[in-house]
Amino acid sequence: MDTELLKLVDESRKLELYVSDIYMIFYKAFPEDSVFWWKLVLEEKHHAALIKSIENADLSSYFFSEDILESLVQVLFRTNNKLISLINEYNQNPPSRESAFNMAIELEKSAGEYHFQLVMEKSSETTAMKIFHELNADNKNHLKKIQAYMVNNGIEVDISKKN
Numbered sequence: 001m002d003t004e005l006l007k008l009v010d011e012s013r014k015l016e017l018y019v020s021d022i023y024m025i026f027y028k029a030f031p032e033d034s035v036f037w038w039k040l041v042l043e044e045k046h047h048a049a050l051i052k053s054i055e056n057a058d059l060s061s062y063f064f065s066e067d068i069l070e071s072l073v074q075v076l077f078r079t080n081n082k083l084i085s086l087i088n089e090y091n092q093n094p095p096s097r098e099s100a101f102n103m104a105i106e107l108e109k110s111a112g113e114y115h116f117q118l119v120m121e122k123s124s125e126t127t128a129m130k131i132f133h134e135l136n137a138d139n140k141n142h143l144k145k146i147q148a149y150m151v152n153n154g155i156e157v158d159i160s161k162k163n
Contacts, residue, residue, distance in 0.1 A: 004066075004070060004073060006055070007073045008069060008072055008073050009051060009055055011076035011077055011080060012051050012076060013048045013051040013052055014048075014076075015076055015079060015080055015083070016044050016045070016048035017044070017045070017048045018083035018084065018087060019107050020040075020041050020044035020045050020048065021083075021087050022086055022090060022104075022107065023037050023040045024037070024041050025087070025091060025094060026094075026100045026104070027041055029090075029094040029095075029100065030100065033097070033149075036149055040104075040142065040146075043142070047138060098155055098156055098158075101149070102158040104142075104146045105147065105157070108143040109143065
């Protein structure tokens with residue numbers, strides 16, 4: 001696999017693991033929501049494992065222009081650095097319950113997730129692309145789950161984070 005494609009796969013895997021780490025912080029900080037957060041932790045870890053499984057797949061048949069590929073990798077790299085900062089911050093000082101849920105919305109809508117989803121929107125019959133399509137559907141579902149949980153539990157959704 002091309003070096004840039006390997007970077008894309010690796011940064012995508014890291015993104016899922018970092019989001020899982022943040023959700024684990026929320027799991028520990030909010031026992032009243034622990035079942036909800038635990039499910040998201042497991043789903044994000046599963047996503048990372050799926051991505052890891054395609055590391056040795058042949059993605060050469062999946063066309064990426066050099067510019068788009070480099071751009072995607074850079075967006076994921078920047079997003080991952082922001083996630084590392086959030087993990088460090090939240091390990092020292094967890095957010096409020098409302099802020100945690102609103103951050104989860106932001107995470108699921110983040111540029112990295114968005115660009116990652118753009119990659120997954122393309123159709124392909126390779127196993128790797130089928131995995132990316134599955135992850136795309138799961139990521140969209142996470143946003144809906146978080147918002148529905150907030151509504152059902154009286155947690156205020158930051159108006160800037162709606163849809």
